[in-house]
Amino acid sequence: MSATKVAVVPGHGAPKEHWVLLGNEGVDIWDPARVEKTGALDPEARIIFLFADEGSAEQKRWLAALGRGGSRDATVALFSPALSVSELAMAYPWPERVVGFGFLEQMLSPGNLIEISPGLRTLPEAVDELDAFLKARGFHTERIGDFSGLVLRRILFMIINEAAYALWEGTASGEDIDLAMKLGTNYPMGPLEWGDAIGLDTVYNGLRSLHEEYGDDRYRPCPLIRKLVMAGFTGKLAGRGFYTHNIEGVPA
Amino acid sequence: MGQGIALVCALSGYETTVVDLPSVQPRIRAGVEKFLADRVKKGKLTAAGMQSTLAAIHVTDGMDAAGEADWVIEAIVEDLDAKKKLFADLENRVRPDAVIATNTSSLSVTAMAAAMRNPGSVVGLHFFNPSTVMPLVEVVRTCWTDDALLKKAFDFVKSIRKFPVLVTDTPGFIVNRISRSLTVEAIKIVTEGIATPRQVDRIMKMGGNFKMGPFELIDMVGVDINFAVTKTIFGGFFGEPRFRPQVLQQELLNAGRLGRKTGHGFYAYETGGKK
Numbered sequence: 223m224s225a226t227k228v229a230v231v232p233g234h235g236a237p238k239e240h241w242v243l244l245g246n247e248g249v250d251i252w253d254p255a256r257v258e259k260t261g262a263l264d265p266e267a268r269i270i271f272l273f274a275d276e277g278s279a280e281q282k283r284w285l286a287a288l289g290r291g292g293s294r295d296a297t298v299a300l301f302s303p304a305l306s307v308s309e310l311a312m313a314y315p316w317p318e319r320v321v322g323f324g325f326l327e328q329m330l331s332p333g334n335l336i337e338i339s340p341g342l343r344t345l346p347e348a349v350d351e352l353d354a355f356l357k358a359r360g361f362h363t364e365r366i367g368d369f370s371g372l373v374l375r376r377i378l379f380m381i382i383n384e385a386a387y388a389l390w391e392g393t394a395s396g397e398d399i400d401l402a403m404k405l406g407t408n409y410p411m412g413p414l415e416w417g418d419a420i421g422l423d424t425v426y427n428g429l430r431s432l433h434e435e436y437g438d439d440r441y442r443p444c445p446l447i448r449k450l451v452m453a454g455f456t457g458k459l460a461g462r463g464f465y466t467h468n469i470e471g472v473p474a
Numbered sequence: 475m476g477q478g479i480a481l482v483c484a485l486s487g488y489e490t491t492v493v494d495l496p497s498v499q500p501r502i503r504a505g506v507e508k509f510l511a512d513r514v515k516k517g518k519l520t521a522a523g524m525q526s527t528l529a530a531i532h533v534t535d536g537m538d539a540a541g542e543a544d545w546v547i548e549a550i551v552e553d554l555d556a557k558k559k560l561f562a563d564l565e566n567r568v569r570p571d572a573v574i575a576t577n578t579s580s581l582s583v584t585a586m587a588a589a590m591r592n593p594g595s596v597v598g599l600h601f602f603n604p605s606t607v608m609p610l611v612e613v614v615r616t617c618w619t620d621d622a623l624l625k626k627a628f629d630f631v632k633s634i635r636k637f638p639v640l641v642t643d644t645p646g647f648i649v650n651r652i653s654r655s656l657t658v659e660a661i662k663i664v665t666e667g668i669a670t671p672r673q674v675d676r677i678m679k680m681g682g683n684f685k686m687g688p689f690e691l692i693d694m695v696g697v698d699i700n701f702a703v704t705k706t707i708f709g710g711f712f713g714e715p716r717f718r719p720q721v722l723q724q725e726l727l728n729a730g731r732l733g734r735k736t737g738h739g740f741y742a743y744e745t746g747g748k749k
Contacts, residue, residue, distance in 0.1 A: 326681060334680055366673060373674055374677050374681045376659065380659045384651065393641055393648065393651075401610075401637065402610055402612060406648070
């Protein structure tokens with residue numbers, strides 16, 4: 223492993239995606255509360271991974287916080303950019319150092335694929351640095367263009383949204399919707415159980431961001447997802463989402 | 475598709491009649507024999523099993539068999555008028571306790587049932603291609619479908635060793651409707667220059683554990699079929715933007731790039747089907 227000094231800002235209350243990606247070794251986990259107060263904690267850090275997928279306002283706020291006391295040499299890897307990286311990066315004093323990236327923690331294991339997305343101002347060196355770092359950890363990378371949600375999350379959130387509409391409109395039961403997609407077209411998980419596993423708050427924020435970026439009603443979140451999120455039924459971690467889950471997170 | 479459904483029924487012990495034009499009957503008989511012979515070769519069926527299945531499948535162009543059938547499963551061309559006409563004719567031939575099922579994937583089962591004196595005798599049984607392999611059947615209910623008929627349909631689907639799911643008659647039912655989000659969104663992403671078809675397929679397979687990428691899937695199904703289903707569902711939901719087709723679909727259609735079957739779709743294929 224290279225001696226690249228890496229820091230992680232886990233955001234507030236976010237799932238622990240960074241463990242899946244980076245493990246614990248040689249990684250400096252920064253206390254989000256301190257980052258919020260004082261900015262970047264170590265100017266020597268080469269790559270700062272920012273995990274905060276609560277939406278665009280939150281991501282801009284974290285980037286601005288990291289700019290205080292930060293260094294223009296560090297690459298900021300922004301997990302799951304809510305809007306285009308081009309737009310979000312402007313909240314950081316050195317937008318040319320911000321690179322978006324994304325994966326699904328439920329699906330990620332070594333050898334899997336991570337999407338990397340540079341903004342309009344991002345320097346090739348910053349992209350290369352993140353790319354080389356992830357490849358050295360055994361991941362495949364795919365460099366893609368810059369828009370909200372990257373590819374995997376965007377498509378998956380649309381699938382979950384459509385399944386939610388079908389459920390909401392009484393087209394079929396949740397169990398039948400999930401079974402149909404697994405047996406009728408070989409999906410690795412049913413869309414509704416997938417939504418519960420990802421967290422419906424994450425799905426809701428992702429859809430709202432797409433809606434914000436495109437201004438297209440194609441992306442408006444299903445009101446059922448909103449209702450569940452507002453009621454605190456955000457999925458597996460909360461014990462209830464589309465399904466009720468027992469303590470192990472299995473649909474009851 | 476009718477041939478595959480007939481095979482599934484006959485393999486589960488049903489006396490099965492395939493009704494089709496005389497011109498295609500030799501092809502159906504050959505297809506059935508080839509399928510069963512392959513199964514025997516793979517050790518999945520005994521020679522005796524092949525003989526009894528062959529004996530259970532009859533191929534004819536006469537509608538007389540409908541008069542004796544417990545189940546009539548329609549799998550003709552996806553044309554509502556043709557199906558309505560067929561159903562009206564069938565209603566005069568079948569036993570009063572027979573069920574008439576449609577394998578339509580995109581038309582309204584309700585509209586077909588409405589053309590009949592007894593619309594309550596109709597149910598949708600949507601099989602997936604290839605029907606001999608895919609384990610799912612969507613059981614489609616209309617406003618006239620009662621619980622007794624649904625139970626009968628579920629028992630029948632289980633008896634042919636498939637998994638039934640219940641869906642209310644709406645455009646695209648479950649699978650074709652939700653699949654729009656995979657294929658059309660993928661095409662939109664390519665149109666916007668965010669990623670190439672090859673990249674999107676890699677991302678969905680290696681990042682999302684999908685067995686096939688959306689573009690491999692569209693090329694296999696056919697760009698024209700995928701586009702037609704998208705347009706039907708978009709129209710069926712009165713222009714709901716979630717189902718809006720993409721210009722690129724029309725462009726590929728215009729170019730005659732329909733997928734594997736024409737050697738070129740989102741990918742170009744060498745002879746032998748390798749992209």
